[in-house]
Amino acid sequence: MVVAEHIKKNFGVKRVLSDVTFSLKEGDILGIVGANGCGKSTLLGILAGTLPADGGSLSYDGKNAFSSRKVFSDGVGFIPQENPLMMELSVLDNLRLWYDASAKELMESMEQGPLKQWKLYEYAKVRASRLSGGTKKRLSIACALSSSPKVLILDEPGAALDLSMKEEIKSVMKEFAKDHKAVILTSHEMSELSICNRLMLLKDGSLKELSLPLDEAQLLSLIGGKE
């Protein structure tokens, strides 16, 4: 479903990603861990199409993603660390930006339809800047799923959220993966990574598959470089 081979990325003379290779199949939830600044967000940016790679290849469902932006926009839902919202606009207007639907249709969807699960109906007219962190994240996910993507990519989705919201997001990811789709996420928290069926460590510019189960102490020692 997702095949990444020999992906490279440099920032000036600094090589951030030297050789990233992995593949995912339907139903996979891949957790990527690594020290701060190791290139996790860069890798997710490349996988989501928001950053260009300096080398390698990437395909979604057999389609070469680096040759067509449409592969990304149709096939990938990306939720960066920073919520990609227009904070001056209402929840409804933010949804209108991404969904090909009228305000009325979206209101109906938020009340009774597919968007109901995001519990945004009561905030429809509220400015995004006035929402809580959890509601902003729910709105971001709702926006990211507007194109019905097959792969959902989340960069530290639970950061700065309360426990109940973290659990909610975990269940969303699990449900998403169950539907013959795949999830890629980065996190520093073992509780969040517990839903992953695959875990990879990004270190020295390349990915290394970790064997599961893994406890927090083992993860810490791996990230910190200790054997």
Next chain:
Amino acid sequence: MNRRKAWRLCVMQAKVTLQYIPAVLGKCLLLAVVLVGFVAGASYLLKEQDSEMVSIAVVIEDTNQMTGLAVDFLSQEEAVRQVAEFRMVSMEEGRALLEAEEVTALVLLPENFMDGIMYGHNVAPQIFVKDEGSNTSSGLFRSLIDSAATDLATAQAVIYAVDNLCYSYGIDAVAESEDYFNKELLFFALSRNRYLGQEVISVTGELPVVSFYLASAMLLLVLLAGMSFGELYLKKNEALRSLLAMEGISYDATLLVRVVVSSFVLSIFLEAAYLLLVWKELAVWHWYSFFLLFLVVMLLLTVEAVVYRICNNALPATMIVFILGVGCLYFSGNLVPMAMLSEGAASLAPWMPTTYLTKLLGYLFV
């Protein structure tokens, strides 16, 4: 590019911009005080003001028509007419009025008075004051006489200079129009209204004084009001930018939408303020006045938007815009008259964009 999404984004940008309007309006109203100050100042210069009047009897013995005109010009001079009224009388009537203290002074303009001014054989006017130096009215009168003498001396100097020029270079053709020429010189020397209305001071050579300073005030107002939109032009959300880029939509292009919408809205309010504040005195309603305003506002806001976008931090961007803006206004003579700038500073005026923006805005105050 996803065109429908791009269009929706543009609509949303317009919506975001409109949300800034109440805050910007509040700031604009505050800044409008500057414009009101300028307009009030201009109105003061143009309007008559009532005050305690000094009555002066004038006896004209000179048969030259120019003498009557000169007195008329003098009496119409704004500074004079605010404090003095001239009564044309015969010598007998004048003496009687002076005796009865109905006039502060009696001025006798003798035969050949005007010829004397024009040809250098000065014939002094005779001035009769009943209680010389004994009251404020006579003191005021003396000040008026001094002021008039200075004005006339200036005009006289120019007349002599022109005459000498014509004589030295044998320019006979000018002689035929000399009367008219001299009359005009006196007219300009004696009438401040005329000076303010017609004297060209802008570096572009087309704007009278009042138009120039009203245009300058408006330019300053736009510049400062534009800073209120600064927040709108910052690059705020990198994540959104990158996601839109994935859709083939440049988030930077949306800056243009914000600039256009903010310029449009600001222009509407400026147009309203312009019409309300200077409707009777100076405003000339042309179908293109809004377009002109919009053009100037958009040019200024575009520059400001670029500065804010590059800095991506409100404080330094505001400082840069302020320093650049005020600097340009200074060197183009909008804040301090060009005549008071050093030669080097004044020579920069043709290079200042504000010079040409003032010229454009000046068409609103013709």
